[in-house]
Amino acid sequence: MWIGNPIAQSATTTVVDLVQQKVTGRRDQRRLERRFAEIEESIADRIVSYLDHEFRGLPENEREAAVLAVADAFERAGLTDRTLFEQDLDPLYLERYIRDRNPHATRDLSGAAVALYDRVLPESCAYVLATVSTLPNLQTGAFTELLRREALILEHLEEVLDRIPRRPEGLDEDPEAAFETAYRRKAAERWDVLELFGTDAHTRPYRLSVAYLSLCVRGWPEQGSSGGPDEPGDRQVEQVLATRSRTFLRGPAGAGKTTLLRWAAVRASRSDFPDEMSAWNGLIPFLIPLRQYVGQRLPEPEDFLRQTGRHLAYQAPSGWVTSVLADGRAIVLIDGIDELPPGEREDARRWLRDLLADFPDCRYIVTTRPGAASETWLDADGFASAELQSLREGDVRAFIHHWHEAVRGDIADQDERDRLTGFEHELIQKVLNQRHLRAIASTPLLCALLCALYRDRNTSLPRDRMEVYEAALAMLLKDRDQQRGIEGIDLSRRELVLLLQELAKWLILNGSSDAPIPTVRRQVARLLAAMHGVREDPEEVFAHLVVRSGLLQCPTVDRVGFLHRTFEEYLAARALVEEDSFPLLIRHAHDDQWHEVVVMAAGHCTPAQREELVTGLLERSGQVKRHRDRLLLVAFACLETSPALSQDLSEDIRARVRSILPPRTKDHVHALSMVGEYALPLLATVPPQNARQAAKSIEAASTIGGPSAVPVIERALAFGSESVMLAAQRAWLNEPSEELARVLFPRFEERRPHYYIPVAADRAGWQARYMPGNRRASVEGANGDDLDGLSGLTALTFVDLRNRSGTQWHGIDLAPLASLPSLIQLDIDGDASAERIAPLAACPITFLELSHPEHTRDLTYVRELETLRHLCFTRALPSIPLGELVPDRGLESFGLRRVRLRDLRYLAGAPNTVHSLDVMMCPALMSFAGLESQTASLSKLSLRQFDSRHASLEPLASLESLSALRVDRWTWELVGNAHWITRVPHLRKLYLDFGLRTPATVPDWVRELPYLVELCLEAENPLSLQALAGAENLTVHVRQRTKVLGADRLGTGSSLLRAPGNSLPPW
Template identity: 60%
Template structure:
């Protein structure tokens, strides 16, 4: 069987190599990869080396074929399996890869499969029916292996084989990694479903391959493409979700009431409106979602998204044409796929609610087109309400509320924090190390990483620059390129990055083709950039760009070549242009387009044009960068023009003043009179009231701090914005601005203060804000373990504390805080482990609440027996050797375990006094509650969180003589049976996921419960709509709606004597409240946060 699989492996690698070099290598069955190597590589040693590598890849493909057969077709006779595999290999050999379309960009496995079938229609004539079925499964698998192998090879250009020789030891590992990531085939069932399933497999595979690319600036042209799925950096977001009580009932949620990672926000909302400045990672995020959906391997946080189908739509392609129908979405993933899709396929997927619609770049549409785009989106939402939607924009193009009426949750990407910068620099260097074969070069990269991290985190101007992934990536590239000094501002970064990319081009001089000077190259690029900006576009059809190049060449008499040759040179060699699809061209990043367009406009003295468009968000960065490119006289004319127009056009007054102020960031020289006038005019619109104000003040930097100091806030909204602006600028002068804003008490002020701390965890800032913030607010404010010594002197009176750590971080300093009453130890993310020595907690006289959440663990709890603990939660209890000491904790009233249950019975562990509550968190294999039967019948409440395999709760009956409260939240097993609740006569309080509580089976159970007086529904959907049958629950007096989104009470019209509590931090819209019957009312309550929720008293049972 191996020989047959190896023959297929040979055919796969041969096809990949033929497509790679753009040559019909496989036209002759006798041609081999060895022939190709011998033709393209001189030197017998080098030929033998490369042949060995390709032999290894062929064997690796063969092993995967064998594994696939063993998994999918184990029951088929070996001779049948061998015949089918050989038939697939023969199909490759006999077909001959001669269609030129195969050698173009954007090839997908389905196109290749259908080409092969058309070329070899009789390939299965001698196979049995079972073997034909196997052939039909193995052929698309082999085509996917061709594409994976192709993706592992460097871009084919002059020197590609030299590059292969240089990286030969890495090649096999990269191929195997890509083969491992090939999405599995969909199950087939019926003729129609066969076609849909086969296409879905091809679509997923193309999505995973198409979007799984991240380009790293400053690496060599042939190897700067890296897998996005491995190099992706999770980003922080903030926004309205935090005002909607995101997930307060999840005690393992890292930020129950604050900033989250963007994946956590996406997981909780079907419609997300994501805003972020240039280079903040919006497009990268959408591509990452597309890749994960294609591969079907979302992280646990987003597990509910697995099985969805991604449609990524770059809105910049619809500047001058009608917005697409669902059938057109497919083309953005693969142009051939759109021609091969079964009729109505995309519409069917979206009608079933399985689509993820990723709309990229509202800001790249002209202002005149945006309202039409919103109406188009509204139509999609009406037709396909159950799909998931993520829409991105720069903040200036659309306000937070732009999609409020469509049920979107608005959120904004935050600047990179200290941890993010450290992680990004590590990811960048790790990706480059993965492509380096020489050990000494890898060591140099490791030194560069440590050095750059130290510089960026230690020098304020560099820390200010490294606020977005784009700028951080450019710093990494420039540091590797220069090895010495780094730019001091954004303009220097872009200038140096341009020089670096063109220097790489200079290294390619002597390569056959067009030979342009650097000046000629820059001139062509900046004129193209200007043309795109003037036409309101971020990309254009290749044919249009070629015509534009031809017009430019008419005035460049030293260039003899035609527009076709020059355009090809610009696209392939400049390092700044790319083809997002085969028929369109754009700049590598829009920021480079804006930088070069600004340069062109300044050089032709188009300053009035810049002033005319300065209010347009699409021109903001162009105008600001133009101030940096300008001469002193031009700069004065530009800024004066902005101030004059601000007086003339009242509706754009504030925005034009802010643009003028932003120009100060890039203006190294400006007349003192004009500089003073700008600052005075801007001070008149301070303190900051909008995010645009904050962003502009941050761009200007330290010069803005005196203005903020002289205009103290007058309300909490202004206070929060002042803190944000000052903290993002940073430095000692920012502390007084932050301090004068803290007396205004609000959630937003708290969040701003916490963001300030995360950006600058210094002793000086700790003195200014920590004690006040931690004692005033009930929200979670995590402090890193490494900052404990820094913080301890300033929090002497703190009673409640969240400590964040990982690895072997010590908590020794906690022994200096004997006043602590409540302590949460949390590692910060689901994949970080924290091994904690609890000895510093020994004998803490006031400690009553301790929660070790997430991936925390400890070897012993003996130190805890000397504190009066009333509530204790332990993750990973198995390694704890002395868990029996729990029986000595006589004050213990609440106990919980997470990520595993102890081997010991509860009867042996529990103290004599009965527990008020027992909880189990994140026990992913738990199917039943038999463990509860090992405890005495004395528990008042049981809480279950994140137990997706739970299918029965019969174990609760063992507590029927005491249980009054039951709580279940998390992913619901469809087989979960709630009927055992009927056997709990004392049950009064029931808290359930809305998805679980509202199933037909649950309805029968809940309407039969005679004692339940309070039902809490927990949800994360855009709208909660409690069903009408809740009125049939005999004693229900209180319905609590907890979660995110609005509440629709329409189905409860006429309900009498019912109190409906809307539990949220911020305002949630309530629909249908006026239609409630006599004695019913709606009240809004603010749920207590993590610490205080622990301290809620359980209602006394009515026996």
């Protein structure tokens, strides 16, 4: 079966027949035959690998009969390209199609051979469709393409085959397990596609799971952490998701919200989340794009399947989705609150609350643009709000590299690959060193467009984002087809733009991001009827717009919309300006769905039109008081896209905006940052009056950046609150300049140890000049970076090292730390590792955390660190037994974090030497066997964030010295585990982490702990102490802001203490 080839409809057609038909020259024919043989062998090896394991007891003749029956079933099915697409490229639907065509395929097989047939057939369907989706359409020209790029294409095919989710062993008879595997496969294929603007998506789709770039969010402290101000305010989005089961993710257009949800769906489908999120492996994703439900009823659980595959809902076992949700095994990914009209968003919140009430144990991620919902919109429902941040310097470097690496992967010509590498290095330098380009490259979308345009226009770059969108349209619509000699319909670029902008306007006016395909076809036909010079067939024009323009997509098989909402807004704005629809623009300007349309309309206007639009916005701001601030901010944002505006009108805008400064909300900050450096004089003339305004002033100024932002930041630092210091920390991460170092470093040292500023290893030399008295240094680096810049900072007591985002930092030379006489703590985290630790012998090291300790050459030197009391391994366990590492005097504490291990038998190598043990985020942990090796020494134990569905706490009963225990609800709720906690002989202190369970209720079994005197509760609101009614001589600790029910019923000698600073007592 070969796509697009009529002769392949014959069941007797072989690869040799096909190659001889399509390729001339015996040498090329032999090469292609070998390549197809390699594909066959690769797939056969994968199937045989599990046949040998799972069916090793089946006689050889029965195995052969079952496999031949599968081959015969495929031949009799008469598969063609049309057949496959009618099955929606769905492996499960294809399997049923083949079974329907071959109802008696297994009648001559034994029962065991039928089981093998039932195993091989769905696997083969998955491999067939993976191969079809990877290889080019096998027309004559495509065979030439396959010969030219054979190594690249086969490499890509191997990657695709490796990523196909496998069915768990031993579940062949379980229809739910079979469907789950089929669903995972479809979800992985459906969502693992990344549109890299300006690349040739028709050669092959780019895999999102490969090209994905981790982004930073402004998030909340990790669940279970102290929650204190020493927790960085910004972190990688995966870190935030890993520690919260409900996340409300906000971000501007093009920030990567939808891409993140697709990435989560793909990772969940394949159960291959990165280490920090490995506890999510095994969960099942349901992605729900809300744009599909504008004006419609929001989906019931059983409808969740339709977004992944149109046939899945008919194939699922009855109640399967509800069962998965009820078991807490789902990730519900809800995309685009902002894409619903304002009047429908409250309905969406009620729908979401119903889901939360019915299925509280699932994980949820909800996205929106900031203007559509405030950061507190889902606070009452237990969501942690996080906001995607603009790309930082390291992100820009990584994104540009990812983009060019993806393009290089499809190029066989070495000269062209070298040319691309040159473009990559040039573009990184230009974007980072030219302020206007750095301002443009603030989101993944805009950064991708810069990459594409730099290559397409031979290093010529636009000056602002309006030019970026215009140039992108030119590139995507016409120029690239002309440059590459691709034939298409005979429409000019202007005619194509006219069609698209009218379609965009129609969608905006109807509050939609996509529409049914028949409806869009009618819109295209209506528009073409009004274009008198066009003779093209409407169906062909529609097909061209979807297939070749690069601007439209089909999010499902029956709907079409713009590839990104930004293009829809840009084109709709153009159409509205051309028809002078300024009253309409002004009337809708307060609506967040229209914000970007109005701002970009100002960029499309003639000078006279622009005066009319902006004047109308100002006039309406004075007439409609409830929308005053938002209308003023829209008018101010128009300055960013306006090449010219009369001086009087510009001054009027600034004067009015000054009246609502200093900034108080995220909307204020966003509008000011969009205007850019023109906003800095306004910020400088209106000083903040409180800490909230100071933090927002720093946020706005630092987003704009440049030397003029520093005085604004310096003045706001005087307030010194937590929000101000975290905003200042983010300012440094955005733009680590010497001017800012002079202002920030002394202030941060004053507030030590609660706040600190990360230092770049490759810039530590000059940055160290501003931190001579600092006691903490957090250093980020990459392979090849050194620590020489720290050698003169003799006051340092704490150094933590980690890799920069998207990089590795292995083989770190710690020799410069030997000159630090006060260094007592060294943490190495992330994808980083030390080459040797011997240099630490010169330091009074007490705390040591080592990431990837297997890379450290002299790890046994740990025993020689005389002052060492606390040791932690992260990311991996060393091969060296623990007994060869622990000093003879033992350890006060030992930690294992993000380590893949099945039990705790590693502890047995050093019996009775650990006094406190912390095991965290080790999802593969299946057993606590090994704890008993510490029965005489272990007094404190913390077990958090692992897959406790299989781990019994029975070993706790043998821990005679254990007096303090910390567990999360997933651990104690496992059947039987509460019993084993109550069997701990002398437990006096208990930490319970409820996660996001709302309401949180102290379990009854706590009263069965006879020696308990201290109970620390990590919980969301509200927290019920009903089970503690009458409990005597018990101290209960909660966070400062936790709402507590039943505290008044505690017994004699008991008390409730609220932790100062909203952090529980240290463990």
